[in-house]
Amino acid sequence: MPTLTYYTATTLDGFIADPEDSLAWLFPQEQERDGLFNYDEFFAGIGAVVMGSTTYEWVLDHQREMVTETGSVWPYRIPTWVMTSRDLAPVAGADVRFAAGPVATVYDEMAAAAEGKDLWVVGGGDLAGQFADAGLLDEVITYVAPVTLGSGRPLLPRRLALRLLETGRNGAFVCSRYAVVGPGEWA
Amino acid sequence: MPTLTYYTATTLDGFIADPEDSLAWLFPQEQERDGLFNYDEFFAGIGAVVMGSTTYEWVLDHQREMVTETGSVWPYRIPTWVMTSRDLAPVAGADVRFAAGPVATVYDEMAAAAEGKDLWVVGGGDLAGQFADAGLLDEVITYVAPVTLGSGRPLLPRRLALRLLETGRNGAFVCSRYAVVGPGEWA
Numbered sequence: 281m282p283t284l285t286y287y288t289a290t291t292l293d294g295f296i297a298d299p300e301d302s303l304a305w306l307f308p309q310e311q312e313r314d315g316l317f318n319y320d321e322f323f324a325g326i327g328a329v330v331m332g333s334t335t336y337e338w339v340l341d342h343q344r345e346m347v348t349e350t351g352s353v354w355p356y357r358i359p360t361w362v363m364t365s366r367d368l369a370p371v372a373g374a375d376v377r378f379a380a381g382p383v384a385t386v387y388d389e390m391a392a393a394a395e396g397k398d399l400w401v402v403g404g405g406d407l408a409g410q411f412a413d414a415g416l417l418d419e420v421i422t423y424v425a426p427v428t429l430g431s432g433r434p435l436l437p438r439r440l441a442l443r444l445l446e447t448g449r450n451g452a453f454v455c456s457r458y459a460v461v462g463p464g465e466w467a
Numbered sequence: 468m469p470t471l472t473y474y475t476a477t478t479l480d481g482f483i484a485d486p487e488d489s490l491a492w493l494f495p496q497e498q499e500r501d502g503l504f505n506y507d508e509f510f511a512g513i514g515a516v517v518m519g520s521t522t523y524e525w526v527l528d529h530q531r532e533m534v535t536e537t538g539s540v541w542p543y544r545i546p547t548w549v550m551t552s553r554d555l556a557p558v559a560g561a562d563v564r565f566a567a568g569p570v571a572t573v574y575d576e577m578a579a580a581a582e583g584k585d586l587w588v589v590g591g592g593d594l595a596g597q598f599a600d601a602g603l604l605d606e607v608i609t610y611v612a613p614v615t616l617g618s619g620r621p622l623l624p625r626r627l628a629l630r631l632l633e634t635g636r637n638g639a640f641v642c643s644r645y646a647v648v649g650p651g652e653w654a
Contacts, residue, residue: 292609292629292645293622294481304653409617422479424611426629426645430596434617435480442479442613447634447641454634456641458479458613466491 282391284399284416286408286436287322289423289453295432296403301338305427315450317421317457327397328390329356332407333364334433340371359393361386363407383410409438417460419445424454439464469578471586471603473595473623474509476610476640482619483590488525492614502637504608504644514581516543517573518589520551521620527558546580548573550594570597596625604647606632611641626651 289306290296297303313320331339339346343353354374361377362368363386370376379386390399401408401417411417420442422435442458449455476493477483484490500507518526526533530540541561548564549555550573557563566573577586588595588604598604607629609622629645636642 290480292481292607292643293477293624294479294615298653302654305651308653420479424643426631427651428481428623428625428627428629429651430621430624430626436615437480437617438615439617440615442615444613444636444639444641447636449631449634452631454631454641454643456479456611464492464614464616466485466495467489 282327282394282396282398283418284387284401284411285419285421286401286411286417287317287421288403288435289425290435291427291429291432292424293428293430294435295429296405296435297338297433298429299432301334301433305429306425309425309427309452311423311451311453316448317423317450317455322421323400325398326358326400327394328359328361329400329402330361330363330386330390330407331402332404333362333366333368335403336362336364336368340369359390361390381410382414383407384414384416387411387414387416405434405436408436412436412438412440412460415462420458420460422456422458423450424456426452441465469514469581469583469585470605471574471588471598472606472608473588473598473604474504474608475590475622476612477622478612478614478616478619480615480617481622482616483592483622484525484620485616486619488521488620492616493612496612496614496639498610498638498640503635504610504637504642509608510587512585513545513587514584515546515548515577516587516589517548517550517577517594519591519594520549520553520555522590523549523551523555527556546577548577568597569601570594571601571603574598574601574603592621592623595623599623599625599627599647602649607645607647609643609645610637611643613639628652
């Protein structure tokens with residue numbers, strides 16, 4: 281079975297984007313490209329990714345930055361599922377598969393496509409929560425930026441018990457890896 | 468000038484209490500009493516504390532636990548300011564001073580009473596934010612529990628830029644200390 285990880289940046293107060301879906305608070309933060317939980321190392325182990333429609337549209341809206349960062353208008357060469365109930369435009373040359381759920385079906389398709397590699401939930405928070413609800417979310421890796429926003433898009437809008445596996449610093453970020461234990465059953 | 472620190476536990480998704488002000492998610496988490504940013508070491512440097520009325524009432528509602536933890540119905544022997552616009556019951560034998568603000572006035576009173584020691588905002592998040600608004604919040608120390616709640620009392624409902632000073636692990640917690648840089652001015 282592959283490991284399904286929700287790997288994301290977040291603010292200290294648990295927002296993955298501001299109320300206008302902006303990541304302007306994130307881009308100025310320093311990180312070491314070969315540091316703890318760095319993207320290149322993480323992504324090298326990933327065989328399929330899944331994201332919500334808001335995340336997908338964010339990527340489409342930031343194609344200029346994508347070209348600068350990745351040399352391509354679409355950042356992934358591996359199969360990507362986009363969870364949506366709407367009609368969204370595909371990206372030419374990218375392996376993007378639109379799906380409306382349930383997430384367990386998407387998980388099975390992703391696992392088959394990943395050919396032994398692991399799976400990544402890019403975002404958003406509710407989609408990661410849907411995988412957790414289905415008992416399919418194995419790990420959460422957070423890059424916590426030294427920022428509070430007070431409002432925005434929630435990191436993971438669920439009651440969940442996690443277990444801290446590893447933590448450390450990467451540049452301006454506190455980076456931590458957690459195992460998902462299950463629903464939080466506190467009184 | 469003393470250092471004013473907001474020292475608090477929080478969930479990974481930025482809640483200091485659940486929607487019913489419960490900390491049931493917090494109590495089972497392990498910590499080392501002599502570990503990073505431990506309470507005894509932190510509190511030894513504190514000369515005055517301030518809290519909001521919800522935090523104060525939480526302490527009053529948990530006197531049995533307080534006796535078990537601290538040997539007293541009131542945990543602090545140092546002057547404590549409680550920010551409130553309501554009439555609240557005092558605690559017999561405790562140096563509790565009710566104030567309605569502004570926070571800058573309370574800060575001056577606390578600094579004078581602390582006799583060279585530092586100051587602690589116990590909670591809640593909005594009160595810490597009021598001190599930040601006034602440019603008086605110097606540091607934030609978070610004990611991040613391996614928990615998400617999805618809703619509850621916000622850690623620090625403001626747009627703030629912080630700077631990570633130190634981070635590490637204490638038991639189940641990721642513990643980090645930040646300097647407050649100022650308002651977050653991202654586009």
